[in-house]
Amino acid sequence: MSSIIVAKQEQRQIRTYEKNEKLLIQEGGYISPIPNLWEDILIGVVLKKPILLKGPSGSGKTKLAQSISEFFQQPMHSVNCSVDLDAESLLGFKTIISKEGQTVIEFVEGPVVQAMKEGHILYIDEINMAKPETLPILHSVLDHRRMLTNPFTGEVIHAHEDFTVIAAINEGYVGTSPMNEALKNRFVSFTIPYLAGVQLREIIQNLFPQAGVSLVESIMNINEDLKKQVMNGLLSEEAASVRSLLDAMALAEHIPVRRAIQYAIAEKLDDKMEQKLVMELVDTWVK
Template identity: 75%
Template sequence: MNPIVENERIKRSRRNHASSAELLIQAGGYVSPNPYLWEDALISVVLKKPILLKGPSGSGKTRLAQSISHYFEQPMQSINCSVDLDAESLLGFKTIISNHGETVIEFVEGPVVQAMKKGHILYIDEINMARPETLPILHSVLDHRRMLTNPFTGEVIYAHEDFTVISAINEGYVGTSPMNEALKNRFVSFTVPYLSGNQLREVIEGIYPDTSKEKVETFLHISHDLKQQVMNGLLSDEAASVRSLLDAMGLAAHIPVKRAIQYAIAEKLDDQIERRLVMELVDTWLK
């Protein structure tokens, strides 16, 4: 990309920052928890730096990636990592097809190859859930080379100039493993905290504009208490998930608040003591 164009994209991200939250709420997108996270992420994309988003489940990592895709009008290819992820899941696979009466072998391109060729965003979710031996195939994609030799076809693929990689991890979760240094060093890392205070209020009122101010205040108080108990080590991170809170608000438009929170938040927790603590906190605001 021409350096002048890069500078213009950076200026655009700064110029639009003040109004980006409102636009993204309207699109069902991400709202930055501080004045610089959104802008810095955009600048990193413009500078072709692979991004690593770190934060608890429900903090908005996927929504942030979707909002970057929306902002740049750039399609996104997604990979959901697990222990079953292999090279074929990343790069594609060979299959047999019939073409004009002849049987031929065709290669079906995977998300990495498609994103590189088309200049899409490649979103790798829960990258630390993948087996460590699977990911080195991406090293040349993530560093300055931005290229890949497809082991299934022998094709050498050079990334489109707009190609971007965004990855996300939930640190310390069951089933995850620490990223090796060779992989981690290819990213710039951003911590994505839960929304709170005015930012959370902005999201709630943007998504549920017809909700009464009293109900919004109740949910904000409950959210604050849940986050406090997570910080105190009495609740799992999932209890403070913004995603779950918004699910509860959606339910609360049709059923009582207490039941909505029970279904959307408490019942997701594995520990019975934690479920009971959530509902006790709710009771203090629903007298």
């Protein structure tokens, strides 16, 4: 592990990290399908670089952010972006309260302000779902200045030295728009692919220790076929979501595999032909 990460851990006085992926699984953490990806992202965090996680739905971006929070023992504040996201959702809002018999106006701090002041992680999920005009308010937070003038209070906030920003995007999905260059250039970007092979099998076996060998094999084979059809352009990316696959596995411990895949994967797809293809793939492995 990079000495810069170890040094940062000592600075924050947190426990020593053991380079053992099984430990991360047991703690519900993220496992990287790409060598060095996990450590490279940690280095970016230590260097105070805003981190952008790009990948399909269900590839583990939120789990990765949660694992970083666990690794550094740093609380995380989440912002779920949508077209309705506004400055108040990010920074906070004024409200009228009764205090010592008097009516006063108090400012309730939002996730950005809280994370900056406390040195916590700010996780911005689906950042490309937000309206482009909403996000420029974060530009000074994300660049070398690491500061913000709160338009609601006039307060100038300088970020705590441990303040970290992690954002995630699902590229090409309905309702998303390309990030403007001024915003994108403030991030260090990492592509987060789906888990596969030995790592995926290990997660399944750890999460479902009572599952039979034949059930695990069926789920693994179905997943491989789904990924192939995604790569061939015949299925949407969400058909190969690890999150959905684990949902299917949980159901399959109690109901037939075919129905489990139908509920957890096929029914989530909007295209009827894609739904049919998923079930045809299942039928090649489940009789």
